[in-house]
Amino acid sequence: MINSTTSPNSTNATEASANLPLLGMDCASCAQTIELALKNTPGVLKAHVNIATEEARVSYDANRTDLTQLVATVKSTGYRVGGAELKAHIQGMHCASCVSRIEEALRAVPGVLEATVSPATEIAQIKYVPGMADFRTIKQAVESTGYQTAHPLEQEQSSDQETEAHQREYKNLMAKFWFAAIISVPTLLVAYPSLSWLYAPYLFSAEISENVIRWLFILSGIVTLPVMFYSGRQFFVGAWSAFKHHSADMNTLIAIGTSAAWLYSTVALIVPRIFPEGTAEPFYDVTAVVTALVVLGQALEVRAKGQTSQAIKKLIGLQAKTARILRDGQEIEIAVEEVEVNDVVVVRPGEKIPVDGVIIEGRSALDESMVTGESLPVDKQAGDEVIGATMNTTGSFKFKATKVGKDTALAQIVKMVQDAMGSKAPIARLVDVVSSYFVPAVMIISVLTFLVWFNFGPSPALAFAVVTAVTVLIIACPCAVGMAVPMSLVAGVGKGAEHGVLIRNGEALQLASQLKTVVLDKTGTITKGKPELTDTITAGGFDKSTLLRFAASADKPSEHPLAQAIVQGAVEQGLELYETTDFNAIPGHGVDAKFNGQRVFIGNLKLMKRENISFDTLEADVTRLQSEGKTAMYVAVDGKAAGIVAVADTIKEDSIEAINVMREMGLEVVMLTGDNERTAQAIAKQVGISRVLAEVLPEDKAMQVHLLKAEGKKVGMVGDGINDAPALVEADVGFAIGTGTDVAIEAADITLMSGSLRGVAYAIETSKATMRNAKQSLFGAFVYNTVGIPVAAGVLFPIFGLLLSPILAGAAMAASSVTVVSNANRLRFFKAKSFTEPSPATAQ
Numbered sequence: 001m002i003n004s005t006t007s008p009n010s011t012n013a014t015e016a017s018a019n020l021p022l023l024g025m026d027c028a029s030c031a032q033t034i035e036l037a038l039k040n041t042p043g044v045l046k047a048h049v050n051i052a053t054e055e056a057r058v059s060y061d062a063n064r065t066d067l068t069q070l071v072a073t074v075k076s077t078g079y080r081v082g083g084a085e086l087k088a089h090i091q092g093m094h095c096a097s098c099v100s101r102i103e104e105a106l107r108a109v110p111g112v113l114e115a116t117v118s119p120a121t122e123i124a125q126i127k128y129v130p131g132m133a134d135f136r137t138i139k140q141a142v143e144s145t146g147y148q149t150a151h152p153l154e155q156e157q158s159s160d161q162e163t164e165a166h167q168r169e170y171k172n173l174m175a176k177f178w179f180a181a182i183i184s185v186p187t188l189l190v191a192y193p194s195l196s197w198l199y200a201p202y203l204f205s206a207e208i209s210e211n212v213i214r215w216l217f218i219l220s221g222i223v224t225l226p227v228m229f230y231s232g233r234q235f236f237v238g239a240w241s242a243f244k245h246h247s248a249d250m251n252t253l254i255a256i257g258t259s260a261a262w263l264y265s266t267v268a269l270i271v272p273r274i275f276p277e278g279t280a281e282p283f284y285d286v287t288a289v290v291t292a293l294v295v296l297g298q299a300l301e302v303r304a305k306g307q308t309s310q311a312i313k314k315l316i317g318l319q320a321k322t323a324r325i326l327r328d329g330q331e332i333e334i335a336v337e338e339v340e341v342n343d344v345v346v347v348r349p350g351e352k353i354p355v356d357g358v359i360i361e362g363r364s365a366l367d368e369s370m371v372t373g374e375s376l377p378v379d380k381q382a383g384d385e386v387i388g389a390t391m392n393t394t395g396s397f398k399f400k401a402t403k404v405g406k407d408t409a410l411a412q413i414v415k416m417v418q419d420a421m422g423s424k425a426p427i428a429r430l431v432d433v434v435s436s437y438f439v440p441a442v443m444i445i446s447v448l449t450f451l452v453w454f455n456f457g458p459s460p461a462l463a464f465a466v467v468t469a470v471t472v473l474i475i476a477c478p479c480a481v482g483m484a485v486p487m488s489l490v491a492g493v494g495k496g497a498e499h500g501v502l503i504r505n506g507e508a509l510q511l512a513s514q515l516k517t518v519v520l521d522k523t524g525t526i527t528k529g530k531p532e533l534t535d536t537i538t539a540g541g542f543d544k545s546t547l548l549r550f551a552a553s554a555d556k557p558s559e560h561p562l563a564q565a566i567v568q569g570a571v572e573q574g575l576e577l578y579e580t581t582d583f584n585a586i587p588g589h590g591v592d593a594k595f596n597g598q599r600v601f602i603g604n605l606k607l608m609k610r611e612n613i614s615f616d617t618l619e620a621d622v623t624r625l626q627s628e629g630k631t632a633m634y635v636a637v638d639g640k641a642a643g644i645v646a647v648a649d650t651i652k653e654d655s656i657e658a659i660n661v662m663r664e665m666g667l668e669v670v671m672l673t674g675d676n677e678r679t680a681q682a683i684a685k686q687v688g689i690s691r692v693l694a695e696v697l698p699e700d701k702a703m704q705v706h707l708l709k710a711e712g713k714k715v716g717m718v719g720d721g722i723n724d725a726p727a728l729v730e731a732d733v734g735f736a737i738g739t740g741t742d743v744a745i746e747a748a749d750i751t752l753m754s755g756s757l758r759g760v761a762y763a764i765e766t767s768k769a770t771m772r773n774a775k776q777s778l779f780g781a782f783v784y785n786t787v788g789i790p791v792a793a794g795v796l797f798p799i800f801g802l803l804l805s806p807i808l809a810g811a812a813m814a815a816s817s818v819t820v821v822s823n824a825n826r827l828r829f830f831k832a833k834s835f836t837e838p839s840p841a842t843a844q
Contacts, residue, residue: 016061043063081113084128085127098238105145106138119483177296179231187224254291268282301818327343355404356387363380364379365378366390416504425506426510431484435478438476464803472793476792477785485774512768517668519716521701521717522649522680530561534648545575550598553579554591562633602636603634629648657758658760674694
């Protein structure tokens with residue numbers, strides 16, 4: 001149980017206390033380490049760690065430290081504070097500049113460790129300590145900023161709920177737009193009485209037109225009120241909320257601009273005498289038309305946002321709806337949500353795999369392209385793992401369910417992609433800071449514009465001053481600035497996911513675009529990670545098939561990986577092996593086997609010398625094989641040399657192509673391995689790598705990455721094993737092969753589901769394209785505001801006599817936001833230029 005209490009003490013400090021659940025603590029010295037670190041934290045009054053309950057009880061001065069700092073202290077000792085996560089959809093968030101206000105309100109909730117709000121997905125991701133914070137307090141924090149959140153999003157429902165929310169919001173905004181548009185048409189016509197002959201010819205006489213037009217203006221003022229408070233309600237609600245929090249956002253600008261236009265028009269209509277002659281000019285059309293245009297822009301923006309996150313919908317759509325399982329000997333069909341761990345699932349040709357599991361009977365080939373991005377079907381047999389959402393092709397089989405629900409690979413992929421879409425790139429945090437100053441700056445410019453026009457402008461100065469001040473408020477678009485990076489991030493992460501490249505967060509994506517050096521672990525990354533038969537060289541009159549048959553028959557009882565590689569090679573060539581009648585494994589030498597009335601030795605040169613069997617004629621072949629990084633094994637039959645079989649950890653089919661792609665991109669490719677220098681150089685030569693770090697112990701891999709970073713380069717590390725995890729963490733960007741260990745994947749910033757190095761090149765290309773797209777949008781947004789605001793203020797008037805209409809300013813503002821979202825959507829059609837897509841099935 002975790003609780004928090006606060007009370008003032010005699011020294012006017014605010015004392016707070018909390019019980020923090022600790023993870024990974026398994027010894028008394030661990031408790032002492034954490035306790036000492038907490039006690040040494042400035043502001044901590046008392047700290048006690050209970051190893052039995054795995055909790056830390058901390059009393060601290062809330063004025064000097066906070067929960068976030070305490071969690072950071074625990075983390076610095078190598079342990080973690082147990083926490084929970086939830087996602088919540090922020091309803092009606094159209095202003096990117098208000099993101100920081102919502103985040104600040106969430107972070108102020110006691111127990112919240114971290115809060116991130118994405119204007120692109122309109123989802124808040126909150127990490128909190130259970131017991132100190134819950135959804136109720138989080139919801140209150142969101143509502144205090146003027147926004148709403150109905151309930152936390154469940155992972156398997158979040159995409160559907162998000163889609164439904166977008167659809168509801170789009171329909172609501174379009175209804176508001178049509179209402180405002182219908183009112184805007186007659187309001188516009190009234191605003192220009194010189195065009196009255198178009199809609200009311202009988203009013204065109206000078207004697208009656210002035211009086212009628214006055215009443216039409218009064219009617220315009222009345223009908224624009226519901227436009228303001230129905231179609232534009234969100235602007236005033238948002239502006240009031242921002243005011244209560246001593247801040248301002250886009251809602252503030254629109255609310256002030258439209259209401260100022262309405263108030264000026266109303267006062268000018270009721271008491272025109274208080275205005276200088278010729279300045280009592282109503283312009284209700286600005287209120288109606290600007291509201292309509294901005295709301296239309298918001299509606300189009302909502303629809304475009306839904307298109308940007310299509311990747312999530314595609315991933316969730318891959319899930320099978322039903323599963324056929326065996327219960328009590330009967331085959332029944334149930335919803336996939338009802339499948340339990342250890343259920344036996346039956347899969348027929350052409351069906352989707354419903355959950356993750358292990359085949360126990362049968363065999364088939366599975367199309368895993370939808371998860372890994374690899375186009376070729378993968379053969380599966382008893383003992384092999386299958387991934388939920390992949391497609392069975394021709395065979396039938398049964399498998400035991402090992403992971404269901406939120407634990408399946410697909411569910412984890414969806415979660416990772418959702419988390420990445422909601423994260424922030426470092427450049428986005430800078431933009432958030434700029435956006436927070438943007439609106440106050442615009443309001444100051446608007447006031448200055450009014451003062452300049454009122455004091456120095458031509459007659460009617462007051463009318464010019466009001467129009468230009470309102471135009472400045474309306475044309476400014478902080479949303480275009482605030483959404484540029486998040487929208488591109490969502491599109492880029494989604495594009496990567498479609499091709500089996502899972503990017504953990506925005507920071508990883510931005511850093512991946514800046515990489516200069518990529519370090520590749522050899523085993524399991526460049527190579528397949530398991531030995532395979534590569535060469536068969538005969539002697540003494542034996543043919544290759546006979547030599548391999550003898551070697552494999554002798555090695556068949558052995559469990560050594562090299563022996564099994566030879567056996568597997570023989571089986572793949574369709575050779576029938578002999579049953580051994582006598583088998584003896586000789587440690588450090590090889591094996592001695594008898595079968596078919598013959599005695600066969602297979603092993604190293606030491607074994608042959610011990611048996612006085614000469615292989616002088618094959619020395620050159622052995623030297624060549626060793627120079628190629630292969631392990632040569634000598635085979636002798638009945639005391640005579642029969643030949644040599646060689647095995648090696650062979651290079652993956654596409655490693656050479658992927659490495660060439662990376663080199664063409666200007667990246668320095670480095671190979672890291674624990675192999676000896678000669679073997680390492682042999683592999684490097686085959687794949688086209690010039691820089692090799694050989695004979696590196698597992699514990700020294702991270703140090704080698706650190707030394708490369710010390711050269712002033714951004715370094716990426718690609719690995720698949722447990723011993724690669726420290727190096728993946730040390731690198732600026734860690735790439736984990738998805739077929740590797742969970743530890744490596746957990747430590748990585750980017751996961752390659754296909755296990756292919758092609759994914760590394762694609763991830764870097766996608767990252768570069770995403771950041772290029774984000775910078776394009778940022779540049780466009782800044783140029784728009786840099787040019788638009790001065791034009792709205794009237795800088796062109798003294799030279800060209802041009803003044804921007806508030807209506808055109810509203811249209812431009814709406815268009816700028818839609819343009820940013822549309823530019824991000826271009827990433828959906830991005831194609832990697834420097835290498836061929838895996839297959840037509842996965843290409844866009």
